[in-house]
Structures are given as structure tokens and as C-alpha cells.
Amino acid sequence: MGVVNSVKSFLYFWYLQYTLNTSIYMLEPLEQFLFNVFLVGFLSISAYTFYVFVPAHVVQIYELIFGLRQVPAAT
Amino acid sequence: GFVPLYQTWESFYSWYVYRRIQDCFCRPVSGVPGAKMVVIDRESNDHRWSFQYTGGHSTVLNFGSYNYLGFSQNSGPCAEEVEQTIKNYGVSVCGSRQELGYLDLHKQMDRLVADYLGVEDAYTVPMGFATNSMNIPSLVGKGCLILSDELNHASLILGCRLSGAKIKTFKHNCMKDLEKNLREAIVDKQPRTHRPWKKILIVVEGVYSMEGSIVKLPEVLRLKKKYKAYLYLDEAHSIGAIGPHGKGVVDYFGLNPRDVDIMMGTFTKSFGAVGGYIGGSQALVNHLRLYSHSAIYSSSMAPGVAQQIVSSMNIMLGRDGTREGEKRIQQLKWNTRYFRRRLQEMGFILYGNKDSPVVPLLMFMPSKIAKFSRESLNRGMGVVVVGFPATPMTKCRARFCLSASHTKEMLDEALQITSDIGDLLAIKYSKAEPPSYSENDVPLVEDS
Numbered sequence: 060m061g062v063v064n065s066v067k068s069f070l071y072f073w074y075l076q077y078t079l080n081t082s083i084y085m086l087e088p089l090e091q092f093l094f095n096v097f098l099v100g101f102l103s104i105s106a107y108t109f110y111v112f113v114p115a116h117v118v119q120i121y122e123l124i125f126g127l128r129q130v131p132a133a134t
Numbered sequence: 135g136f137v138p139l140y141q142t143w144e145s146f147y148s149w150y151v152y153r154r155i156q157d158c159f160c161r162p163v164s165g166v167p168g169a170k171m172v173v174i175d176r177e178s179n180d181h182r183w184s185f186q187y188t189g190g191h192s193t194v195l196n197f198g199s200y201n202y203l204g205f206s207q208n209s210g211p212c213a214e215e216v217e218q219t220i221k222n223y224g225v226s227v228c229g230s231r232q233e234l235g236y237l238d239l240h241k242q243m244d245r246l247v248a249d250y251l252g253v254e255d256a257y258t259v260p261m262g263f264a265t266n267s268m269n270i271p272s273l274v275g276k277g278c279l280i281l282s283d284e285l286n287h288a289s290l291i292l293g294c295r296l297s298g299a300k301i302k303t304f305k306h307n308c309m310k311d312l313e314k315n316l317r318e319a320i321v322d323k324q325p326r327t328h329r330p331w332k333k334i335l336i337v338v339e340g341v342y343s344m345e346g347s348i349v350k351l352p353e354v355l356r357l358k359k360k361y362k363a364y365l366y367l368d369e370a371h372s373i374g375a376i377g378p379h380g381k382g383v384v385d386y387f388g389l390n391p392r393d394v395d396i397m398m399g400t401f402t403k404s405f406g407a408v409g410g411y412i413g414g415s416q417a418l419v420n421h422l423r424l425y426s427h428s429a430i431y432s433s434s435m436a437p438g439v440a441q442q443i444v445s446s447m448n449i450m451l452g453r454d455g456t457r458e459g460e461k462r463i464q465q466l467k468w469n470t471r472y473f474r475r476r477l478q479e480m481g482f483i484l485y486g487n488k489d490s491p492v493v494p495l496l497m498f499m500p501s502k503i504a505k506f507s508r509e510s511l512n513r514g515m516g517v518v519v520v521g522f523p524a525t526p527m528t529k530c531r532a533r534f535c536l537s538a539s540h541t542k543e544m545l546d547e548a549l550q551i552t553s554d555i556g557d558l559l560a561i562k563y564s565k566a567e568p569p570s571y572s573e574n575d576v577p578l579v580e581d582s
Contacts, residue, residue: 075505076560084501085154087181 147522151500156182158507158519164191166208169539171196173516194516195544197534202375202491203462204539205406205446211454212406212445216438223437231423235434243440246447247411251381252391255420256413258443259428260435262400263289265410266368268427271297273366273396274335279319281312281363282337285345290337290368299335300325306345309353312336316361334363340372340383340399344525344533346486346494348376351387355394366396374404375491380450380463386489405446407439461579466491466538469545471573473536476549478569481562485531488571493534495552497561503530506555513551 078084083091152159162174175190199206207213219239229235240258247256259265270293274280278299282290285306294301302319304311316334323330336358338349349367358365369382377385382399384391391397396414401407412422423429450459470491477484483496497503503519510517521530534548556562 072558075558079499079501079505079559082499082501085151085504087154 155504158504167199168206194514198516198518200403201537202404204537215445216441219441220438226436227434231429231434239440243444250447251413253413254416256411257419257422258411260409262402262410266290267293272425274299278333279331280335336363337366340369341490343371346490346492348487364395367394369399373399401443407442409435462538464578468573468576469536475569480553481564483564491536494531496531509555515548515551
């Protein structure tokens with residue numbers, strides 16, 4: 060029970076810090092919900108883009124700088 | 135085209151920021167706001183567009199009233215004398231100063247204010263705001279220059295604008311900027327004609343109410359004498375609250391009150407009354423009695439209020455035979471040092487001088503002041519929180535006004551509440567070193 064309470068107060072503290080510092084503390088509950096949905100959606104789409112494209116980019120840059128090709132490929 | 139229906143920035147601020155945290159401002163109180171006050175509970179069902187009373191009252195610690203010496207009481211020697219005076223003189227004077235409104239009570243009050251300040255004579259006005267805004271126009275006019283601090287109160291700004299003189303602001307409490315402006319004014323003179331200015335008036339406040347800073351009076355006096363300007367000192371928050379004998383910022387620095395040309399102050403903060411005064415040389419007060427707007431057009435001070443001022447000043451001067459006045463001054467000083475030291479040790483960012491009883495605690499965002507205000511009301515402490523437009527948008531703060539009627543237990547309770555809320559909101563930003571002053575060098579007057 061003590062662990063659950065301390066986890067709850069930990070989450071409450073950090074959610075409070077998030078709402079205070081982004082100033083959505085002052086907004087009505089509907090507006091808070093919409094803002095949170097937008098933020099979570101934006102973060103998930105950017106996470107997906109990161110996952111799909113970044114490894115390919117990193118490999119390409121590595122081969123460009125340290126690789127064995129004389130001329131950079133135009134792909 | 136047409137005038138736009140709404141102003142972009144002001145309407146945005148008032149609809150989308152101020153309206154949403156409106157329950158933190160303008161709270162209804164009932165009864166005497168002394169060391170504790172009674173706040174009437176209200177709730178809002180439609181996101182602060184309107185409020186309903188729940189029917190409950192909460193008694194909270196009062197850190198919002200300007201009650202520096204604790205004269206905000208409805209019992210005690212002041213209240214009894216006021217009751218007697220109202221029975222003798224009635225409730226109102228019903229006349230202006232120059233027409234049947236000058237009672238012997240007003241003469242006694244003017245004399246007492248002059249004795250308290252150490253000046254030749256004084257003139258009182260029944261409204262503190264009007265003391266500034268209606269009397270500066272009768273002292274300076276077109277062809278004069280006013281150098282006013284950039285953080286001056288609205289009443290001073292209004293008075294300066296009404297007078298028609300040219301106004302230049304200098305950086306807050308910055309004596310180098312003031313000297314630079316004085317030198318430029320004397321060399322360049324009036325803008326188009328290059329004739330010399332008729333008068334140069336420096337307008338400063340004793341203690342600034344939003345910052346808690348004390349003006350650097352010895353420097354200002356030195357500059358005033360060097361460049362032959364006049365000084366207007368607004369001691370609204372410092373009279374009674376600062377200085378070893380409670381006589382204001384001139385007393386605090388140990389200077390001669392005859393050096394300051396115009397000493398203005400109000401009775402609202404330390405003496406539990408309303409109204410303001412202007413003290414200075416006999417020639418100045420004679421001129422004001424004839425030419426001031428408030429002497430001609432506004433009714434003079436009500437007898438009950440005048441008696442409250444007389445009673446409280448007699449207590450402060452010690453003329454009633456007790457050491458009550460001295461006790462209150464020392465208690466306020468002790469409270470100020472103790473409260474400020476403990477808050478700084480906890481790690482809050484405070485503004486202001488270590489001796490000023492106005493303690494602004496910085497929380498830089500509007501949502502944090504809303505949370506602070508609500509939490510502290512729930513836990514039993516009432517504070518004033520300020521945001522835009524009284525302060526810059528990014529420097530919102532909570533302001534504690536200490537009082538001689540706060541006991542050490544009340545201060546400890548308030549400090550505990552503040553510390554708890556500070557941990558919850560994570561506003562203990564300060565990385566400064568711990569304070570070097572303490573309250574131990576303030577001797578308290580014991581009850582005999």
C-alpha cells in the first residue's frame with residue numbers, strides 16, 4: 060500500500076509539474092484532454108518516423124565518411 | 135474603417151489567462167482583516183465565468199493586508215477614542231477644507247503628523263491615491279521636468295501625467311542612470327527651445343510595494359543637492375514600518391528630514407486609517423492649502439478617521455504613556471528578519487531589502503501562482519499573488535505583507551505551509567548562499 064501511495068504521489072507530482080510548466084493547468088478539462096491527445100499523437104508519429112528512417116540514415120552516413128566507395132551513391 | 139472591437143493583447147490576456155485563474159483574485163472577506171481574516175468560500179461550476187457562495191467561511195492567516203503595525207483592530211484604545219469622536223463630531227464633515235471642513239481635529243492631526251515626521255508643517259488629504267495624483271499638478275507644470283523611477287506607483291504616474299510636465303524615467307533604483315539623466319537634462323534643457331527647465335523634480339518611493347526594495351536615499355540626496363533638483367519622496371509603505379523609531383526611510387538612513395523637499399505618505403498601511411499627507415516646509419504647505427485640488431474640491435477627512443490617525447500616532451510617538459509603539463516597531467522588525475531569513479534558507483528567490491516588511495516570493499509563471507494561491511488557501515494561509523499587468527509577464531510573484539500582530543507561531547505555521555507548497559510546485563530555485571543576517575540583533579520589548 061505504501062509503495063502504491065508513493066508511486067501515485069510520484070506520478071501526481073510529475074504530472075503537476077508538466078501541467079504547470081506548459082501552462083495547461085489553467086485550461087478547462089476538455090482543452091487539457093485535447094492538448095494531451097495532440098501531444099501524444101505528435102510524439103508517437105515522430106517516434107515512428109525515427110524508428111523507420113534513422114537507422115538507414117546512420118548507416119548511409121557511416122559508409123559515406125568511413126566507407127569504401129569513391130563516389131557517393133545518389134540514392 | 136471601424137475601431138477594432140477588442141484589443142489584441144489585453145483581451146487575450148483577460149479572457150484566456152486572467153479569467154481562468156480569477157478565483158485567486160478579489161476574494162470576498164468579512165470582518166476585520168487583522169492577523170487572521172475570514173474568507174468567504176465560493177466555488178465556480180462553469181470554469182470561473184461566475185461564482186456561487188457555498189455558505190462556508192474559512193479563517194486563514196492574513197499575509198495580504200498592509201497591516202504593518204497591527205492597528206487593524208476593532209477593539210483597543212484607538213477604537214474607543216474613534217467611537218467617542220464619532221459621537222461628538224458625527225460621521226462626516228460635509229465640506230471641503232476651504233469651506234467649513236476644517237475642524238480642530240484636523241488642525242491637531244496636521245500638527246501631529248508634522249511632529250512625527252520632523253518637518254515644519256503637514257497637510258492631509260482624505261484619499262491616499264489622490265494625495266499623489268491631485269497634488270503633483272499643483273507643484274509642477276509645463277516647462278518642468280520630472281524624473282521618476284520606472285517602477286513607481288500608478289498614482290504617481292497619474293499625477294505626473296496630469297501636471298503637463300515632461301517625464302523621464304530612470305532605471306529602478308539605479309543612481310548612475312539618475313545622474314546621467316540629470317546631467318543630460320541640465321545640459322540639453324527643454325526639447326525644442328533649449329531654455330532651462332523651470333524645476334526638476336525627482337520622484338521616488340521609500341519602499342516599492344512590488345519589489346520590497348528600499349530607495350538609496352543618501353545617494354539621491356547627494357545628487358539632488360549637487361544638481362539643485364527637488365525631491366518628492368512617497369513613503370506609502372515605509373512610514374511606520376522602517377526605521378529605528380518607525381519614522382520612515384529618512385529615519386532608517388539617519389538623515390535630516392528637512393533635506394527632503396516633499397515628504398508624502400499614506401495612513402492606510404501602518405496606521406489603520408485612510409488618507410495621505412504631504413509634509414515639508416511652511417511655504418510648501420501654505421501653497422498646498424491654497425492651490426491643491428483636494429483642498430478645494432474634495433471633502434476633508436471624516437472625524438472618525440482623523441481620530442484613528444491621532445490615536446495611532448500618539449501611540450507610536452509614545453505620548454500615551456506606554457511603550458506600545460516601540461513594542462510594535464521592534465516586533466515588526468523581528469518578524470521581518472526572521473521570516474526573510476527562514477525563507478531564504480529554504481531556498482526561495484526573494485526580492486527586496488532585508489529590512490522591508492514586503493516579501494515578494496518569485497514564481498515565474500502564471501499557472502504556478504494560481505496553484506500556490508489555491509493550495510495556501512486550502513491549508514489556511516491567505517496571500518496575495520500578482521501577475522501581469524502589475525508585474526512583468528514572466529515575473530509573477532506571491533507577496534507576503536508582514537505585520538507586528540503576527541506572532542512567532544503564526545510565522546512558523548506560514549513558513550511550514552510555504553515550504554510544503556514549495557516542494558510540491560518545485561519553486562525553490564535559489565542557488566544563493568545562506569543569508570548572513572539574522573533576527574537576533576533586534577531587541578524585543580517585553581511586556582512589563
